[in-house]
Amino acid sequence: MxxxxxxxxxxxxxxxxxxxxxxxxxxxxxxxxxxxxxxxxxxxxxxxxxxxxxxxxxxxxxxxxxxxxxxxxxxxxxxxxxxxxxxxxxxxxxxxxxxxxxxxxxxxxxxxxxxxxxxxxxxxxxxxxxxxxxxxxxxxxxxxxxxxxxxxxxxxxxxxxxxxxxxxxxxxxxxxxxxxxxxxxxxxxxxxxxxxxxxxxxxxxxxxxxxxxxxxxxxxxxxxxxxxxxxxxxxxxxxxxxxxxxxxxxxxxxxxxxxxxxxxxxxxxxxxxxxxxxxLEAPAVLREAASGAAEVARAHVDRIRANLSKAIAGRAVPAVQLADSLQTKVVNYLRKQGDALRDAFSVIAPETIVHVEHAQPPSQRSFLQRDHFRSMASSAGFRPNLNEGVWWGRLYIEIMEYVLHFDTAIIKAGAAEAGALVFTVWAAVSPPGEPGSNDLPEPVWVCHPTPDDSVTLVFSDAPDARWPEITEVIDQALTAAVDQLGQQLG
Incomplete structure (x- = not known):
């Protein structure tokens, strides 16, 4: 050239x-x-x-x-x-x-x-x-x-x-x-x-x-x-x-x-x-001006209370409403994809089981597996705010003793008052266990989130406007995960 x-x-x-x-x-x-x-x-x-x-x-x-x-x-x-x-x-x-x-x-x-x-x-x-x-x-x-x-x-x-x-x-x-x-x-x-x-x-x-x-x-x-x-x-x-x-x-x-x-x-x-x-991430350091554990604690309490107050007054409510709306769409989409995959796999394995689980705040289940979602966020390139739970969905596909775990998550990002959310995905396959063993094998990662496998959202977004980006991420990741599952099935 x-x-x-x-x-x-x-x-x-x-x-x-x-x-x-x-x-x-x-x-x-x-x-x-x-x-x-x-x-x-x-x-x-x-x-x-x-x-x-x-x-x-x-x-x-x-x-x-x-x-x-x-x-x-x-x-x-x-x-x-x-x-x-x-x-x-x-x-x-x-x-x-x-x-x-x-x-x-x-x-x-x-x-x-x-x-x-x-x-x-x-x-x-x-x-x-x-x-x-x-x-x-x-x-x-x-x-x-x-x-x-x-x-x-x-x-x-x-x-x-x-x-x-x-x-x-x-x-x-x-x-x-x-x-x-x-x-x-x-x-x-x-x-x-x-x-x-x-x-x-x-x-x-x-x-x-x-x-x-x-x-x-x-x-x-x-x-x-x-x-x-x-x-x-x-x-x-x-x-x-x-x-x-x-x-x-x-x-x-x-x-x-x-x-x-x-x-x-x-x-x-x-x-x-x-x-x-x-x-948007607050620095993980203590203020130099504070002296002593009690004063440091009071400084952090004051900051957190101020942040929560501003969040409630500004962006927290519309951000939650956005996450709730998108979560409904995500769960329905996972069910639709799960039904299609069960129909496809049932040709060789009629006993294929497909199941979708999900949770969102304020349910106590939205606070489960914090380390898992923290890891997903880290791989996707942001620091999660897990204080108020996660909007998560999980598609299970059990076929021929293999299990595909496909996770979606909407996680608050950065400071509470920013009103920012990130949608991301993760997938792993659990192979069959050893004959005679009661120990379940560790899932093998097949799709790990990256900054490109996520969608950043803000409180002012319209759910329908951002939905095509989310389905694109789901489709690409789920296709890659199912491909890996198919290869392991032989």
């Missing part, structure tokens, strides 16, 4: 309006929630978001690898060797690179708060800051031999840096002699897009910058940082492309190379929803 001059925003091939509206609705709830959050709590949440981005952006580029447990600790507590050592450790060189990337993001966040406009000079400054601790990069000479070349921080590339796509075709980036002109054109077009939705604008800027690939190395990290700049200037949360999203992210970029920007926009919208959920 030959290099092309920077192109303006095209007509979008796929519908993006619904997911952008979802992101904006959650953003509205998040902004209202921030009005009641102490400034220091917000700053802590923002630091966690930027630390997470600083770690993951290098992992995406295969610059280094960091164990997930180490990542969680560094995000929660700070970028120090002491924190990392408790979870297994990290090399000094890797930590220094991550710190330089974090410092660059702080620099970028300050620029966004100060209303600094995007410019070619700023892009070069940003590259210099991000790669400050990186002295070299992997290059290839004219004979195809790999070697380490010194990285020139903040300077345009001097040699072509084309890549081979997965299908074997060559993707050409802008030649070195045209980089300055194309960067100038990029900034001009960007400034003409003030009226475009920020997530769309961020996706366009991200991809067009990648197409230029103006630096010898670090282009992906700079592109993801520029995405943050666009979003932060419009008061969105800083989204993170993490390791679990790498394949989907690269595929979306490749589709954009072929002219379809919609998959990248949808991916960024989903990641923005995840980022907003992430910042």
């Amino acid at each position: 030959r290099w092309r001059e920077v192109e303006a925003l095209p007509d979008l091939n796929g519908g993006v309006a619904a997911i952008l509206a979802s992101a904006d609705a959650l953003k509205g709830a998040w902004e209202d929630w921030l009005k009641h959050v102490p400034e220091e709590e917000f700053r802590q949440a923002r630091r966690r978001s930027l630390r997470r981005h600083a770690i993951e952006t290098g992992i995406i580029e295969r610059l280094y690898d960091v164990d997930w447990g180490v990542t969680l600790a560094l995000v929660a507590e700070g970028l120090t060797q002491e924190v990392a050592a408790r979870e297994g450790g990290i090399s000094d060189d890797t930590l220094e690179v991550i710190r330089s990337q974090y410092d660059a993001l702080e620099f970028l966040a300050d620029a966004a708060r100060g209303g600094k406009d995007l410019s070619v000079h700023f892009v070069r400054e940003l590259h210099q800051a991000i790669t400050r601790r990186q002295g070299a990069y992997g290059a290839t000479d004219t004979l195809g031999r790999a070697f380490e070349a010194p990285l020139r921080h903040g300077e345009w590339k001097r040699h072509s840096n084309h890549v081979v796509r997965p299908d074997g075709t060559l993707l050409e980036y802008t030649p070195p002699e045209h980089v300055q002109a194309q960067m100038d054109h990029l900034i001009t077009l960007y400034r003409e897009m003030e009226s475009v939705h920020p997530i769309v604008r961020a996706a366009w800027l991200h991809h067009r910058f990648i197409c230029i690939h103006p630096f010898e190395d670090g282009n992906g990290r700079v592109a993801r940082a520029l995405t943050l700049l666009v979003l932060l200037r419009d008061d969105y949360a800083p989204l993170v492309v993490d390791r679990s999203q790498r394949a989907r992210y690269i595929d979306a970029l490749d589709q954009a190379n072929d002219g379809d920007l919609a998959p990248l926009i949808r991916l960024f919208a989903r990641l923005e929803i995840g980022a907003l959920r992430f910042e």
Whole structure:
């Protein structure tokens, strides 16, 4: 694919309006929630978001690898060797690179708060800051031999840096002699897009910058940082492309190379929803101002009472009504799918049993299996609020001594007053037990929730408007689970 001059925003091939509206609705709830959050709590949440981005952006580029447990600790507590050592450790060189990337993001966040406009000079400054601790990069000479070349921080590339796509075709980036002109054109077009939705604008800027690939190395990290700049200037949360999203992210970029920007926009919208959920989480730390157990307890009681009061006055009731309405739809849908699956399996196993269980607040059964739902939420990328129960459904299919467990859950997310909910799914298969044994075998996971296997909801959503997204998640997950069950049946 030959290099092309920077192109303006095209007509979008796929519908993006619904997911952008979802992101904006959650953003509205998040902004209202921030009005009641102490400034220091917000700053802590923002630091966690930027630390997470600083770690993951290098992992995406295969610059280094960091164990997930180490990542969680560094995000929660700070970028120090002491924190990392408790979870297994990290090399000094890797930590220094991550710190330089974090410092660059702080620099970028300050620029966004100060209303600094995007410019070619700023892009070069940003590259210099991000790669400050990186002295070299992997290059290839004219004979195809790999070697380490010194990285020139903040300077345009001097040699072509084309890549081979997965299908074997060559993707050409802008030649070195045209980089300055194309960067100038990029900034001009960007400034003409003030009226475009920020997530769309961020996706366009991200991809067009990648197409230029103006630096010898670090282009992906700079592109993801520029995405943050666009979003932060419009008061969105800083989204993170993490390791679990790498394949989907690269595929979306490749589709954009072929002219379809919609998959990248949808991916960024989903990641923005995840980022907003992430910042809705109250920091799990005690207030430094409190001294002594009783004072700490009183501080937390005061905060919880205030939150509950605001929740009752604002979003709690409509959020519950939304969850109740969707739960009815989910349970009926599970029954319908269960009947269809029983009919299908009865051809080879007439004794197939299908059963649906469910519960919702205020039933005591909605408080069962809290660890299970906490695990589902963690895998789906959010911190659950289980204080008032979970809207859950469970489809059992028992066939030829195998049992498929398919769970759905609507779980409150983040602070109580935010009025945010997440719908997600999980599935496992229990194989037959050993002959003569009374011990039941552990279920084998066949469908684990991810941030993409969930739907974020806010109190103001209309159930019918969000229902197609929920059925899509159910259908995809249940199809994968039944496929795994069929394979185990032989």
